[in-house]
Amino acid sequence: MRALIAATVGLVAALALVLTMSAVGAPPGETSPKPLLTTVPEHP
Amino acid sequence: MRRKASLVLLAFAVFFTALSPLMRFYAFPRLAKIPPSQYQEMVLEVKPATLIDYGTMKAKKVDKLTIVQTLKGNVEESDKIEKRVGKDVVVWDALVHVVGPDGKMVSQIPERYIFDAHSSEPVNAKGEMVDGKPVKREGIEFKWPFLTEKRDYAYYDARSGTTSPIHYKGTKDFRGVEVYYFEQTIPWTEVDVPNTLPVKGITPESVRKTGTKFWYTTVRKFWIEPTTGAPVYGEEIHREEMRGGTLLEGSGQDKVTAFAGHAKIRDDYVDYTVDLVSSQRVLVLLLTSYLPWGFLGLGAVLLTLSLVLEARSRRPGEPEEHSAPEPEPVNV
Missing domain, CATH: 2.40.128 (Lipocalin)
Incomplete structure (x- = not known):
């Protein structure tokens, strides 16, 4: 019985972690202030 | 004590084993x-x-x-x-x-x-x-x-x-x-x-x-x-x-x-792009390969350790942790 509880705890923790990570995701960031180029850049 | 440790190891073994497919098939397509x-x-x-x-x-x-x-x-x-x-x-x-x-x-x-x-x-x-x-x-x-x-x-x-x-x-x-x-x-x-x-x-x-x-x-x-x-x-x-x-x-x-x-x-942009894509590739591989396989391996190791500890705690000849005390002889 105790083994079953331990396994359930592990499974629930894994599900919680993955669901939280997927829900939060990465921040979108901001639109770059750099312009669309009309000159040839020297280097990348 | 060994039994408690084996239960904790079992919980972690299930945690990492479950994390492996969840990371690859649930988290990766979303992240x-x-x-x-x-x-x-x-x-x-x-x-x-x-x-x-x-x-x-x-x-x-x-x-x-x-x-x-x-x-x-x-x-x-x-x-x-x-x-x-x-x-x-x-x-x-x-x-x-x-x-x-x-x-x-x-x-x-x-x-x-x-x-x-x-x-x-x-x-x-x-x-x-x-x-x-x-x-x-x-x-x-x-x-x-x-x-x-x-x-x-x-x-x-x-x-x-x-x-x-x-x-x-x-x-x-x-x-x-x-x-x-x-x-x-x-x-x-x-x-x-x-x-x-x-x-x-x-x-x-x-x-x-x-x-x-x-x-x-x-x-x-x-x-x-x-x-x-x-x-x-x-x-x-x-x-x-x-x-x-x-x-x-x-x-x-x-x-x-x-x-x-x-x-x-242009050649300098080819080098720049190859470097950029190579670094991004590692991030994608983390979610699709490195972490899922790593977690699966870790889960297997922890499960083995848990089973070994459990077996040792039940070995005959060694006292059970929660065994009842020996009854003392009663003098009449």
Whole structure:
């Protein structure tokens, strides 16, 4: 019985972690202030 | 004590074993996406090139043309569209700016490309355009999906406004990176007069009135890193002609080459792109391979340890942790 509880705890923790990570995701960031180029850049 | 430790190890073993498929099949499809704020520039060179001289309406050879392509993620627009369509969307405002050997503009084509941040499939929404004209794309453009497959993809050709297959032609090694090579040929097709022409006084309307048409063909080649779906290199054999109409009457020809050449990515940008894609590849592999397999291995090790501890705690001859005390003899 105790083994079953331990396994359930592990499974629930894994599900919680993955669901939280997927829900939060990465921040979108901001639109770059750099312009669309009309000159040839020297280097990348 | 051993029993408690084996139970804790069992919980961790289940945790990491469950995390392995969850990471690969649940988290990866949701977490792997193109950031909406990406900004990227690319420089291609055409050496030599053929270009129309609008003064004489005759084709002339030039040593070099440079194509500057910028992709700029528009976060505000992607937020608005995401709310409408209910999925992660990327909006790229792009500009293809062609510069002649004298540094002057030869042509300029703006685009707005809207696509699904996970699958790279186009999202048809208001604002989608090529050279100022609204379009409804079908097929990918610029970027292949994550975990690109060895098959043909539908690819949108912005110049002709058509979608046709881009064929998988084999796996190659490009500067130490395994890539899938794709190729697409657009046959001679009539296309719109570009909105921005390099000569003052010649407008798209004035060209249309002369009856002169623009025709175009191209062979497009992409070397795609399959894990990220990002191009590490590209080439285009591009040919554009002006045909018929009164505009060409003075030249004595019924068609003239407006532009012809073999565009290749400039060497310093090739190195930059290979480095960038290689670093992004590691991030994708973390979610698809390194972490899932690592977690699975760790889970197996922890399960084994847990079983060993459990077995030891039950070994005959060793006292049980929670065994009842021996009854003491009773003296009467």
